[in-house]
Amino acid sequence: MRLRSVFCAAVILLVAGCGSTQKTGQVTTPSTAASSTAPSSTAAAAAPTGDEQAIPRTRISLLVPKGMRVEPSLPGLGRSNSGTSVVVVEQAMDGKPVQEALNQAAAGLTSERAKQQGIELEEPVELRIAGFPAFLTSGTQRVAAGTFGKVNAMIAADDTLVIITGTLQPGESLTIDDFKKVISGARWSAEAAPGSIGFDLTAAEGYQRKESTAAITYNRGEQGGPKLLAAPSMGQVRLPEDKRAYAVDRFAKTPSTPSADTVTEVTLAGLSGFEMLGRDSKGRTAYAVMVFTETGYILIMGDFEPAKHGDQLPAFKEMAHSLVLK
Known part of the structure; x- marks a missing residue:
């Protein structure tokens, strides 16, 4: 990241x-x-x-x-x-x-x-x-x-x-x-205390995996290059009945303020949710998946510049759909 x-x-x-x-x-x-x-x-x-x-x-x-x-x-x-x-x-x-x-x-x-x-x-x-x-x-x-x-x-x-x-x-x-x-x-302390973020994704070819305390990121290495981030919800999230609207709203209110052009229902690791595709405020292709757990959600999202880095959607989807719970 x-x-x-x-x-x-x-x-x-x-x-x-x-x-x-x-x-x-x-x-x-x-x-x-x-x-x-x-x-x-x-x-x-x-x-x-x-x-x-x-x-x-x-x-x-x-x-x-x-x-x-x-x-x-x-x-x-x-x-x-x-x-x-x-x-x-x-x-x-x-x-x-x-x-x-x-x-x-x-x-x-x-x-x-x-x-x-x-x-x-x-x-x-x-x-x-x-x-x-x-x-x-x-x-x-x-x-x-x-x-x-x-x-x-x-x-x-x-x-x-x-x-x-x-x-x-x-x-x-x-x-x-x-x-x-x-x-x-x-x-x-010199070393981190043990603990698991609760899930994992498999990195697509050419992507490097890096885990922090609150998220896992996958990137191609170059500054400003394609990146995908997966993070659990935190705090007290009380989900509405209309989870589709919630996912779209959450997607739009991330820092790059993307808009969702397509929204598709998905099931990953046995969790239902929505896959979204659109453009962000800088014209980059924006992709996200939100799947819902019993207590909140997992948000997977990334962006890339097609003119510079080609179509990364297959790689993003491959990583998102590899989600496993731990």
């Missing part, structure tokens, strides 16, 4: 329902991803302890507030039947200068696009977290369900950009300051 995509993901982590606000009679709470939980996990959620615990699939450890617990599927911390969570995402910076990476990431959090999504954050404060350069900011996000508290940190740890996003639902007993202490007190 290109680093530019990471900065887009940082904003998406703050967006309600991953940008979806379907009016279905069910309340949508702020979600944390491209992304409810992953379809499965190899680790059970830890009981609330108030102790410091490692976050699965990351090198981050956090103090777990009373009443919350480690949720491997996020990965992060959650509270049962609540929109309150702390989600940790790690992504390689691929050699980009640390300060430049942090500045770009921080700018995305207070951008006009973020404000259009109801996100109002203070100017990020520069500090050190876990011994590394970092930015920390807080504020609110307005959605149909109410006004949620937000705390967000960007940490440049070694060659890794760590994004930690805290969300507090209305009426939550924990406060913004509580979450600031949890996040600013993060610790860094």
Whole structure:
């Protein structure tokens, strides 16, 4: 994944329902991803302890507030039947200068696009977290369900950009300051804690697979080249009855704002969903599949420039249709 995509993901982590606000009679709470939980996990959620615990699939450890617990599927911390969570995402910076990476990431959090999504954050404060350069900011996000508290940190740890996003639902007993202490007190380990994202795809010929804490990416290697990303939903996703409309809306509200020209019903790994094809705001061919699990969805999406890279749809479909649950 290109680093530019990471900065887009940082904003998406703050967006309600991953940008979806379907009016279905069910309340949508702020979600944390491209992304409810992953379809499965190899680790059970830890009981609330108030102790410091490692976050699965990351090198981050956090103090777990009373009443919350480690949720491997996020990965992060959650509270049962609540929109309150702390989600940790790690992504390689691929050699980009640390300060430049942090500045770009921080700018995305207070951008006009973020404000259009109801996100109002203070100017990020520069500090050190876990011994590394970092930015920390807080504020609110307005959605149909109410006004949620937000705390967000960007940490440049070694060659890794760590994004930690805290969300507090209305009426939550924990406060913004509580979450600031949890996040600013993060610790860094040499190795990632174990855990599974819950699914996998087989890379098509010429594509390289790379797994991060919140997604798996497949690309051809060149900057700006064809890429495909697969990610589970995160946070509390309450799906509407009209799942087709939900999938199309989710597709349209990704950072490149594509439009779906065709929508086809599919079944992958025993999960029903919809396959979409269209163009994004830069004229690139955009492809996506959303399949629904018992607790949310898996979103597979990619784009490419036909004039430069030829028709990648066969490769994209081959990878998407190879989906297996783990």
